[in-house]
Amino acid sequence: MSTTGFALFGARPIFSKPVPFGQRYFPSWERYEESVRGIFDRQYYTEYGPLNQKLEQQLQQFIGVRHAICVTNATVAMMMLADAMGLKGKVILPSLAHISTAQSLSWAGLQPVFCDVDPVTHQLDPDRVAALIDQDVSAIMGVHLSGGACRPKDLAELAERHDIQLYFDAAHAFGCAVGGKRIGTFGRAEVFSFRSDMILNATDGGCICTNDDELAARLRTMRSSAGAGIPVAVTKTVNGRMSEAQCAIALMSLEDFPVNRQNNENLYRIYEERLAGIPGLDLVSPAGVSISNYQSLVCRVDERIFGLPRDVLIALLKAENVDARRYLHPGQHRSIPFVQGHLPAQLPVTESLCATCIQLPVGAHVTDQSIEGICDILRRAHQAASAISVRYGHMREHT
Amino acid sequence: MLNKNSIEELAIFGGAKLFETPKPTSNLVRPDIDAFLGYSKIFFEQHRYSNDGALVKLLEQRLSKFHQTEFCVTFCSGFWALCLAITAVAKPGRSEIVMPSFTYRRMADLAAWTKLKPHFCDVEEATLAVSAATARPCINDDTALILGVHPIVNFCDIDGLVDLARERDIPLLFDSVESVYESSAGRKIGCFGQAEVFSLGASKLVNGFEGGYITTNDGRLAERLLRARDFGLKGPDEVVVSGGLNANLNEIHAAMALASMDDLGDQVVRNRQRYQSYLRLLAPLKGIRMLEFDESHNPGYKNIVIEVLDDWPVSRDDTVRILNAEMILARAYYTPPLHRKRMAYPYVTAELPVTDRLSERYILPPCGHLVSNEDIAAIAALLGFISANAEAINARLQQQGEAK
Numbered sequence: 001m002s003t004t005g006f007a008l009f010g011a012r013p014i015f016s017k018p019v020p021f022g023q024r025y026f027p028s029w030e031r032y033e034e035s036v037r038g039i040f041d042r043q044y045y046t047e048y049g050p051l052n053q054k055l056e057q058q059l060q061q062f063i064g065v066r067h068a069i070c071v072t073n074a075t076v077a078m079m080m081l082a083d084a085m086g087l088k089g090k091v092i093l094p095s096l097a098h099i100s101t102a103q104s105l106s107w108a109g110l111q112p113v114f115c116d117v118d119p120v121t122h123q124l125d126p127d128r129v130a131a132l133i134d135q136d137v138s139a140i141m142g143v144h145l146s147g148g149a150c151r152p153k154d155l156a157e158l159a160e161r162h163d164i165q166l167y168f169d170a171a172h173a174f175g176c177a178v179g180g181k182r183i184g185t186f187g188r189a190e191v192f193s194f195r196s197d198m199i200l201n202a203t204d205g206g207c208i209c210t211n212d213d214e215l216a217a218r219l220r221t222m223r224s225s226a227g228a229g230i231p232v233a234v235t236k237t238v239n240g241r242m243s244e245a246q247c248a249i250a251l252m253s254l255e256d257f258p259v260n261r262q263n264n265e266n267l268y269r270i271y272e273e274r275l276a277g278i279p280g281l282d283l284v285s286p287a288g289v290s291i292s293n294y295q296s297l298v299c300r301v302d303e304r305i306f307g308l309p310r311d312v313l314i315a316l317l318k319a320e321n322v323d324a325r326r327y328l329h330p331g332q333h334r335s336i337p338f339v340q341g342h343l344p345a346q347l348p349v350t351e352s353l354c355a356t357c358i359q360l361p362v363g364a365h366v367t368d369q370s371i372e373g374i375c376d377i378l379r380r381a382h383q384a385a386s387a388i389s390v391r392y393g394h395m396r397e398h399t
Numbered sequence: 400m401l402n403k404n405s406i407e408e409l410a411i412f413g414g415a416k417l418f419e420t421p422k423p424t425s426n427l428v429r430p431d432i433d434a435f436l437g438y439s440k441i442f443f444e445q446h447r448y449s450n451d452g453a454l455v456k457l458l459e460q461r462l463s464k465f466h467q468t469e470f471c472v473t474f475c476s477g478f479w480a481l482c483l484a485i486t487a488v489a490k491p492g493r494s495e496i497v498m499p500s501f502t503y504r505r506m507a508d509l510a511a512w513t514k515l516k517p518h519f520c521d522v523e524e525a526t527l528a529v530s531a532a533t534a535r536p537c538i539n540d541d542t543a544l545i546l547g548v549h550p551i552v553n554f555c556d557i558d559g560l561v562d563l564a565r566e567r568d569i570p571l572l573f574d575s576v577e578s579v580y581e582s583s584a585g586r587k588i589g590c591f592g593q594a595e596v597f598s599l600g601a602s603k604l605v606n607g608f609e610g611g612y613i614t615t616n617d618g619r620l621a622e623r624l625l626r627a628r629d630f631g632l633k634g635p636d637e638v639v640v641s642g643g644l645n646a647n648l649n650e651i652h653a654a655m656a657l658a659s660m661d662d663l664g665d666q667v668v669r670n671r672q673r674y675q676s677y678l679r680l681l682a683p684l685k686g687i688r689m690l691e692f693d694e695s696h697n698p699g700y701k702n703i704v705i706e707v708l709d710d711w712p713v714s715r716d717d718t719v720r721i722l723n724a725e726m727i728l729a730r731a732y733y734t735p736p737l738h739r740k741r742m743a744y745p746y747v748t749a750e751l752p753v754t755d756r757l758s759e760r761y762i763l764p765p766c767g768h769l770v771s772n773e774d775i776a777a778i779a780a781l782l783g784f785i786s787a788n789a790e791a792i793n794a795r796l797q798q799q800g801e802a803k
Contacts, residue, residue: 032443045606076479099632099638104644195449196448239479330636336631336639
């Protein structure tokens with residue numbers, strides 16, 4: 001096979017318009033306009049307004065949790081939560097997660113202890129967590145990845161046994177369930193992200209879910225939103241408000257959730273079918289959940305079988321106008337400032353996954369035809385792997 | 400205009416409220432909906448809703464032009480903008496931030512998030528704000544940063560603080576949330592110190608629902624802040640700046656801020672009309688004095704501040720309570736001051752006699768888009784009524800207090 005059909009080497013890209021990364025579901029213009037006209041009529045823009053109240057009630061009902069507290073974004077939510085939970089010292093979390101998880105701990109004056117993950121599910125492994133617990137550890141932060149979940153019940157037993165707290169970064173897991181129980185109900189609290197990359201889009205935004213009344217009261221006071229309950233003593237406050245505009249988009253996105261989740265699943269199934277015949281590409285299936293939102297499409301690239309390393313594959317896809325990305329690369333333990341004091345040798349699975357996993361587009365602007373095109377590029381890349389490898393090597397030498 | 404003939408008719412004593420809807424001290428300016436929808440169309444068609452989108456870039460260009468600075472970086476709020484600016488410019492290895500106590504109620508909390516100890520300084524009686532003279536005694540070998548905060552009316556001692564910071568080689572930031580529109584000696588607010596921080600919250604001059612921004616002429620600082628607001632990332636997964644978080648402004652908020660900017664000149668004309676109504680109508684009242692804007696600084700006239708003088712016959716706090724009962728959401732100005740609040744984090748203890756005295760004297764009456772000139776006339780008439788019936792009101796309030 002030759003390299004002539006690839007845009008990376010001068011051919012016309014398969015896609016004339018970019019196939020974007022991230023979910024990017026958004027209401028129609030008509031619904032958007034009607035909704036924002038309502039805000040302009042009410043002249044209530046932020047500070048726990050009517051849409052914020054409605055959104056929190058609907059989220060509580062959807063998830064089956066006592067409190068859903070909407071916040072500016074998920075990172076601010078994680079920072080507030082770590083402070084409101086009164087955590088001290090060290091917190092165990094997976095390195096294989098978005099950098100914001102460890103950053104939230106630093107802002108709250110806590111030290112992250114990175115844990116390795118299960119090689120098959122990619123989720124935090126309770127046995128590996130157990131090995132890291134010492135007297136300075138005050139909590140475990142579970143992170144649900146890629147439409148799956150990180151064994152919340154086993155982690156809860158472990159936390160209880162060691163008398164430490166447990167909470168979750170559930171940014172990727174809105175709408176998922178474990179054993180029929182919605183994510184958002186586990187641990188002391190769980191945090192969702194409403195970035196436009198996620199299935200529930202508020203353009204940006206987040207939400208803390210908890211069944212703990214006292215913690216909820218603290219979080220509502222910290223957030224600085226007039227009228228959201230009786231203020232209680234907190235160590236410090238923030239501006240953590242989610243505006244009425246963000247809440248308007250989130251409400252419509254929540255209404256659309258069943259359709260969008262089904263669309264994601266349909267796209268996942270198409271990928272599953274098309275990728276099955278390509279050697280060296282292993283699609284990661286959402287692990288440990290009874291319902292998945294299928295909002296991420298992650299593949300592991302086995303270079304020895306596929307014939308090309310992950311990064312060459314990304315370069316090929318980008319040239320074809322496909323926004324494929326490395327998955328949680330390079331791992332939090334290899335990012336500043338956390339790189340100091342964390343030895344890669346202690347996280348062999350994370351190291352391997354960070355070097356080999358690729359994320360492919362899935363969401364509102366991905367069609368079955370785009371998946372056909374993407375998978376065709378991948379199939380041809382495998383067939384022409386040797387020639388691509390040589391030509392890519394030459395290209396790199398000359399740039 | 401004022402439908403009250405006896406003190407029994409005051410809402411605090413069970414009478415009907417003067418207003419049916421609350422009269423806030425928040426600006427809550429409503430830009431033109433079509434302008435807002437026009438900007439919205441841009442992000443809608445691009446399917447890009449956050450993360451340095453087209454409208455964020457447009458807003459940053461517009462704001463840097465407005466403030467006559469080289470750079471502007473937007474954020475999800477003024478709070479996180481200031482946090483990231485502090486962490487970016489504070490002297491490494493030092494632990495204190497010099498700031499006024501007579502200011503924004505979350506300012507000490509904000510410093511605590513940056514892990515710096517608030518070292519509160521006093522303010523000038525004439526400006527209600529920090530000056531070189533009040534900041535200087537607080538500076539020591541542990542000072543990491545001076546935070547100049549502009550008061551609600553006019554501004555703080557810009558030149559003095561700039562000179563002091565230079566003399567002591569200490570970084571200087573300005574919280575200019577309340578001074579968006581002003582100029583000092585012909586230079587727009589926004590270009591002083593290492594950087595200046597502003598808010599795009601709905602209660603501020605430029606309504607972006609929520610949001611904030613920083614202006615600076617320091618390109619390296621702007622670049623650092625641009626990264627810091629997006630988790631410290633350059634590209635999708637390379638962290639190049641430590642201590643980042645998600646502080647991105649989303650595109651809807653940017654659209655709102657842009658629409659508000661379109662209306663800004665007209666808004667200031669409307670604000671000035673409200674300000675002049677207050678000036679005219681409160682002038683005859685003995686015992687209260689309005690703080691006047693220095694019109695040579697080209698102010699935005701957003702908020703109104705009233706000083707309760709010694710010969711005003713009802714206490715400041717009782718006056719506020721009476722107004723609040725009438726749906727007039729007047730507030731005591733920066734009360735209590737920060738050094739009088741409980742803090743669960745390290746701070747430097749301070750004796751601030753001027754701040755203590757001033758914190759008992761000022762009121763913010765309603766202002767902004769939801770307050771008409773007729774409302775102002777009713778509020779002024781009510782204050783006149785309170786003054787005229789002060790003796791009976793005080794006696795009745797005392798009875799109420801004793802009954803409790």
